[in-house]
Amino acid sequence: MAEGRQVNCGPVFQNYGTVVQVPVPSTVGPLTPFLAGMGSLPGYEGIGIQDQARKHFPLPPNLVPIQGDQPCLQQTDWKIPAISEDDAKEAFVQYASSKCCYSKAPAIEMSLQDLQTFNTYRYRLETFTESRSAVWKAEPYNGGVVDSFLHGVAPLPWDVVTSVPPMFKDYTIKLKVPHTSAVKACPTCGTCGRCPCQKCKGGSKQQCWACNGKGYRINDETCSRCTGTGTDMCKDCSGMGTKECPDCKGRGQLLVFIELIIEWKNNISKHVSDPNIGFPTKLFDEVNGVKLFEDEQLMVTPVLGFPDHVIMKASRDAVEGHRFQFGSTRRILRQRQTIELILLSKVEYEWHGHSHSYYVYGNERKVYAKDYPKTCCCTII
Incomplete structure (x- = not known):
């Protein structure tokens, strides 16, 4: 940031528990022609009027993060858990019990023939970014000191300092840019209110x-x-x-100013390895896995040494993709990557002389059974 230009006008996040936002009223009424005639300030040239036409500011070169040259530490001791036959049977019984039209008999009486456990991994990269944009705004002027250009030079968009909210959570605040305010006669009512x-x-x-x-x-x-x-x-x-007057609320005058919108966003990329055994992988979104690896720092590097090469490629593609996508348009504040093992077991069993199968997945031990052998039609009166 330019020396001597930083201005702290943002809110304070007390204990990172309750986030306090500075309220800024929205522009009301047909003020577009009026605001369009406002002059431009250095660093804020070409900003729009409506929220959907606001101007986004590119990241200054001094805020672009520099990638470290240290690779992600190679890990060799990967502990891969598995499910037992008793757990697989219990999960099936619970599944049948949760269905009003399913008989529990197949789950209780079945003869387990085979239990296969698959190493299914979920890679996740989170990039916590900050972006800044601005629009002209107007609100009724109720008197008081006007923070105009007479009080100083307006700070550049990225020179306005504010506290960062908790990491990896989306949040937005709107601020009046210091020294950009002015009092103008309301064009809607001609100052009569x-x-x-x-x-x-x-x-x-x-x-x-x-x-x-x-x-x-x-x-x-x-x-x-x-x-x-x-x-x-x-x-x-x-x-x-x-x-x-709907615009000045009877005051006859408007306070016009530049509103700075600061958005923090947690951008997520994830990849789940597919064992190609007929299980619908979209169901993995409903469950949690066993965390095998976590790496959090300013800029992470691709994972090395993981036993699944597909996951290593997913890590490399995600890290490079996020750096290319956000490196110059948003400020990267923190990155976090994780690898989870999602439990997935295929159970083959026999009941009344017929072969069937089902899947147990996730830490929650959920069950997916495409064809349950004994169901009935229920009528609710």
């Missing part, structure tokens, strides 16, 4: 609802509501013909 009522077009009257503007009702009786005039006091403006 009130606008013509859209319901009565400023006439303070509207069609009588009781007689639909006719002045009379059934049997040609004079409408008692409007006494024959066919009009009634406008309810929207209480007969005044004007309403409070």
Whole structure:
């Protein structure tokens, strides 16, 4: 960051428990032409007005992280757990019990023929990044000191200092950029604080609802509501013909400023090895695995020495991909990569002379059985 330019105007995250956000009201009303005429400030040229048109600021060269030259330490003692036959049977019984239309008999009476355990791994890379963007905003001016250019030079987008929230969690804050505020006459009401009522077009009257503007009702009786005039006091403006200006809230003046949006995002890439045994790997998203490896630092390097070459390739592709994708557009604050062993066992069994199979997966010992041998149709009355 440029020396002497850092300005701390952000919120404080107390104990990283409750995150306190500085509230910034959103722009209301048709202020686009007005804000479009605002001049540009150094470092904020070309910023938009609406949130969807905000300008994103590239990362300064001095904030681009430098990759270390130390490779991820090679690990050779990989402890691979397995499930026992008793655990596999118990999981099947619990599975059958959870289904209202399944008989528990096959799970209890089955004869286990074979139990195969597969080494199925899930690699996960998390890259915690920060990005900054800005838009012009306006809010009613309620008096008080205006932090204009007279108080100093506006800090550049990446020179505004704020506390970082807990790592690896998405969060967004919006801040007023110091020394960018100005008080302007409200263009919607012309500083008077009130606008013509859209319901009565400023006439303070509207069609009588009781007689639909006719002045009379059934049997040609004079409408008692409007006494024959066919009009009634406008309810929207209480007969005044004007309403409070929706943009300045009756103040007649607006405080315009540049709003800085700081977004922290946890970007995740993951890869699950597929044993190609007919098990739908999408079910792995529902379960946890046994953590075999974890590496967390500013910039991680690809995993080496893992027994599954597919996982090592996934690590290399993810690390290089995140560095290419976020290295120049967002600030990388931290990276974390993990490898989990997801328990996956295929159980083949026999019941009443027929062969069947099911799968047990995850730490939760969930069961996937495509064809359960004994089900019934339940009718709920």
